Every structure is written in C-alpha cells, then in structure tokens.
Amino acid sequence: MKSQQLESHLANLLVVDDTPDNLRLLSTMLSEKGYKVRGVINGEMALKAARSTPPDLILLDITMPQMNGYEVCQHLKADCRTSGIPVIFLSALDQVLDKVQAFAVGGVDYITKPFHLEEVLARVENHLTIQRLQKKLHEQNARLRESEAKEREKSHQLELALQQLQHTQAQLIQNEKMSSLGNVVAGVAHEINNPISFIKGNLCPITEYTEDLLRLVQLYAEDFPNPTAAIQQQLEAIDLTFLRNDLPKLIASMSIGADRIGEIVQSLRNFSRLDQAELKAVDIHEGIESTLMILQHRLKDEADQRIIKVVKEYEALPKIECYAGQMNQVFMNVLTNAIDALQSQKSCAKEAGDSSQIPTITICTKLLSEVQVGIYITDNGPGITEEVQQRIFEPFFTTKKVGQGKGLGLSISYAIVVDEHGGELRCFSVPTQGATLAIGIPIHHSKKRFSK
Known part of the structure; x- marks a missing residue:
C-alpha cells in the first residue's frame, strides 16, 4: 500500500486550462498531494509539453481559444508518443452530447466544473492506478516474449488469459460508460x-x-x-x-x-433505459428513434443541414422481450460505425471532387416469423472486404486510425445479441457497395437462432 501511494505521489500530471485561476487551483491542490504538476494555458503548449515529456495523466479543459480540448485530445491520440496517456476532460459544459463527444475522441473520464477536490483526486488516482497496471501488464508480456523456448507455451497461455482479462475490463468500462450516459440522459x-x-x-x-x-x-x-x-x-x-x-x-x-x-x-427517456437491467417487453422502434436523436449532431453539419440521409422502413412489430438498455447500446454501436464509414467516404469523395452520391443509412425492420424479428441497418458507404468481415466481431479488431476506436463496439454488440438474447448479428457487404448489419432477435427471450 505504501509503495502504491509513493508511486502515485511521484506521478507526473499535465493540467491544461486557459483560466489562470482554475489552473492555479488545480496545480496547487494536486501538488499538495505529492503529484508533480505542470500547467499550460492553451492547446498548442499542451501538445508540445506532452510530446517533450509525456505525463502519466492529462487534465484537459474543453473550452479554449484557437484549439479546443476535443481537438487537443484527437492530436494526442493520433500520435504514437502520446496515444496511451489517459485524458480526463474538465468543463462547465454539462450536456449529454458534450460528454458523448468527450468519450468519442478518446477521453477516459469527464469532470464537470465547478469541481470538488475529493472528486478530482479520486478520479486521478483511479486512472493512474489503471495506467500503472496496464504498464505492468505490458512489461510482463515483454518478459514473457523474451523467455526461452520451453516457456513459450506457458507465455502463450498467459497472454490469452491477459487478453481475456483486458476484454472483460474493457466491457466493464464500456458498460459503465453507457450506464453513466443513461443516468445523465435520464x-x-x-x-x-x-x-x-x-x-x-x-x-x-x-x-x-x-x-x-x-x-x-x-x-x-x-x-x-x-x-x-x-x-x-x-x-x-x-x-x-x-x-x-x-x-x-x-x-x-x-x-x-x-x-x-x-x-x-x-x-x-427511452434512451435512458440504458440503466435498466431487467428483462421487459419494449417497442424496438422507440429504442432506434431515441438512439438516432442522440446521434443527431453527427447526422447534420454546423448549419443544421442534414449531411447523412436516414431512410426508415418500419414494419408493424410486436413488443420485444429484451434488455432494453443493452439493445440501445447495440443500436448506438452499429449506427456509429455506419456514420463513421459514410463520413470517411465523404472525405475521400471531397478530396477527389466527387460529391454525387448522397450518404444514406437505411433502417429496415421486419417480422420474420411468429417468434423473431429482424433489424437491418444499411449504409451506402465504401463497404467491407471479405477479410475484414471475417474479423469484424473480434475484440480489439478495428480498421480505424489510432485513437479513433478501440475495436470493442461490434464485439460487445455481438455478445449482447448472441449471448444475452439468443439472437444473431451478421454482416453482409461488397466493397464499394455499402454494408448491412443484420440483427435477429427472438420476440420472447430465448436461444432461438436467426434466419435471414
């Protein structure tokens, strides 16, 4: 315990805030607790400080001139020298979309101003502990890889166990984030x-x-x-x-x-079912609509003009017996991936001078039989190769750039649909012709399989 406290007190923290009083307050109270604290007043200085001497953790204000906190975090996550540094956002902004964006760009936590000393210290210590454990795990992996041939099999087994542990930890973190989001939304x-x-x-x-x-x-x-x-x-x-x-x-x-x-x-209110753990019969269309409402900021541009068209083809469906919060999480992950694909394609088309195709997401629901329904979410994006389709539901597999995704969204969605609801999640795609994620859910909670 003493050793852990000593390591905590030697931790190097970087505090970024353009308000001198806030910067002085945070630096003083963290220094008094034994941390080594550096303070800077804007995003450019923060990037230089982080790259020259990478800190153990960054406390980052969102609202700053020239470069805001979201942009700073994106630069940090895109740089291999700083991508692993945990970032805790500090902001007076308390809207749901602000917090969602903070997590989307790679933040690990979000503290709302005015902040309390005890809360800041607790969150800082918590993420420093996670960071130390991750470093120890990486060091152990390195030692295992360097071991002799007779230990290689044991090393392989330990690595598999470690990956499972990381996967479980990541799922817990993701579930906690979504549950917290549900509480905030409610x-x-x-x-x-x-x-x-x-x-x-x-x-x-x-x-x-x-x-x-x-x-x-x-x-x-x-x-x-x-x-x-x-x-x-x-x-x-x-x-x-x-x-x-x-x-x-x-x-x-x-x-x-x-x-x-x-x-x-x-x-x-519908989306806030994220924090409801009980099994209940719900209107699946309400979950889809509430998720689309949460993602409105990504479907429109700054002038509030729709940049991604959403087509809805809903059949009359009975209420589905499911874990509503978990299903909302699936819709969030699948729709977010579709939006990412369309935005990536739009950027490429803009560079090539081709803007003829309207980015579109089509959501289709069908009553497949008396016992099951299907939800099909299709985008007209760049599509997915056969090789990627075979790995798309693997934990930590991602085709996105460093800092833009952890490869957990579809893996967690697969576990929710298949393991928790006895359904099936499939991907159908041809390169350059878009992709469809097909979700099959039993009307009554069971282990029945899904047929297209």
Whole structure:
C-alpha cells in the first residue's frame, strides 16, 4: 500500500486550462498531494509539453481559444508518443452530447466544473492506478516474449488469459460508460420535463386570457370610437391591428415548440433505459428513434443541414422481450460505425471532387416469423472486404486510425445479441457497395437462432 501511494505521489500530471485561476487551483491542490504538476494555458503548449515529456495523466479543459480540448485530445491520440496517456476532460459544459463527444475522441473520464477536490483526486488516482497496471501488464508480456523456448507455451497461455482479462475490463468500462450516459440522459430529461410541463400547462390559459383581452379592447374601440390623444398615440405605437393578428400566431408557435421539446424529452427517456437491467417487453422502434436523436449532431453539419440521409422502413412489430438498455447500446454501436464509414467516404469523395452520391443509412425492420424479428441497418458507404468481415466481431479488431476506436463496439454488440438474447448479428457487404448489419432477435427471450 505504501509503495502504491509513493508511486502515485511521484506521478507526473499535465493540467491544461486557459483560466489562470482554475489552473492555479488545480496545480496547487494536486501538488499538495505529492503529484508533480505542470500547467499550460492553451492547446498548442499542451501538445508540445506532452510530446517533450509525456505525463502519466492529462487534465484537459474543453473550452479554449484557437484549439479546443476535443481537438487537443484527437492530436494526442493520433500520435504514437502520446496515444496511451489517459485524458480526463474538465468543463462547465454539462450536456449529454458534450460528454458523448468527450468519450468519442478518446477521453477516459469527464469532470464537470465547478469541481470538488475529493472528486478530482479520486478520479486521478483511479486512472493512474489503471495506467500503472496496464504498464505492468505490458512489461510482463515483454518478459514473457523474451523467455526461452520451453516457456513459450506457458507465455502463450498467459497472454490469452491477459487478453481475456483486458476484454472483460474493457466491457466493464464500456458498460459503465453507457450506464453513466443513461443516468445523465435520464437526469437531463427529468430537468427539462418540469419546466416544459409548466410552459405547456400555461399556454392554454394564456391563449384564453389573450383572446379575452383582445375582445375587451375591441369592445372599448366600438363603444368609444374617439379615443384620447394619448390612447391614439399608444395605438399607433404598438400597431394594434398587427398585434391582434400576430399574437395568436406567436402563441401557436410556442405551443408547437413546446410539443417538439416534449418529443425530445420522451426520446431521452427511452434512451435512458440504458440503466435498466431487467428483462421487459419494449417497442424496438422507440429504442432506434431515441438512439438516432442522440446521434443527431453527427447526422447534420454546423448549419443544421442534414449531411447523412436516414431512410426508415418500419414494419408493424410486436413488443420485444429484451434488455432494453443493452439493445440501445447495440443500436448506438452499429449506427456509429455506419456514420463513421459514410463520413470517411465523404472525405475521400471531397478530396477527389466527387460529391454525387448522397450518404444514406437505411433502417429496415421486419417480422420474420411468429417468434423473431429482424433489424437491418444499411449504409451506402465504401463497404467491407471479405477479410475484414471475417474479423469484424473480434475484440480489439478495428480498421480505424489510432485513437479513433478501440475495436470493442461490434464485439460487445455481438455478445449482447448472441449471448444475452439468443439472437444473431451478421454482416453482409461488397466493397464499394455499402454494408448491412443484420440483427435477429427472438420476440420472447430465448436461444432461438436467426434466419435471414
């Protein structure tokens, strides 16, 4: 225990924050706990500091000028010298999409400002411990590879056991992230629901009150056709005729907006089933729709224009007996992979000057029989080679660049569909002609197999 504490206190930390007070506070309190702390105020300095003397862990602010925290993290993960350094994001941003993006670019944790000393220290120590254990595992692997021929078989077995341990650990981390995301989404939905319910509940009486007041003004105008100069001046100033016509339209527009927010809240609630562990009958379309809503930021550009078309071909399906949170995780992983493929293809087409094809994801659901349903998610991206298809569900296998993926999404999805639900997950693809991920799920939880 003393040895572990000593190692923790000798850990080298890099703190990145463009607010001097925050930087000073973090540096002081971490130094007092025995850590070696370096502080920098922008992204460029952070990259130089990390590459010159790689730290054991980085605390990284998101909102910074010139280069934000997400961009800094992407550069770190793309560089083999810094890709293994754990990054904990610090931000006053507390939206679900901000946290999802933080994990997507390679962050291992997310601390919301204003932060608490105990929380920061606990998370720092936790990830330093994981980092030390991973380094020890790598060192043990290196020693095993250098052992004599008579020990090679034993080394192979230990390596297999280590991979299984890493896989299990990665699954636990992924499940914890998704569960935390579900909790955050549920909290956001709850917080939005209260004020929007208040607004929607008051729109009806506001409409009635407005109509009553406008009617009263009309009666005054009829009974007193010759108003005083002051009243006449005010009537001209407010343009009463325009106000009478426009005010009901404004209230109607507010009602439509409130209804839309209500729909978003319902989608958030559906997605928050991530933290529900029990088996229950659910509408699988609700899970797909809520996942699409969470991924809206990746389907549109900064001008809110749709850059990836989504086509839905839903059949009427009965409710499916499943673990709703796990199935939402499958939809999230499969749709994210499809979006990644389309965005990669779009970048290549842009470089080649060809933008004729519209990036499209087609989601099709079918009632295959009385006992099973199929969900088909198809993209018109670059497709997948036969060689890659054979390995696509293997743990840690990925075709993405370093720092852009850990090769766990489809592996975890396969385990959820096949092991947990007795279904089947298949990939059908021809290079240059897109790819289809076919998900087969029994209507009643069982071990029945899936047939296309």
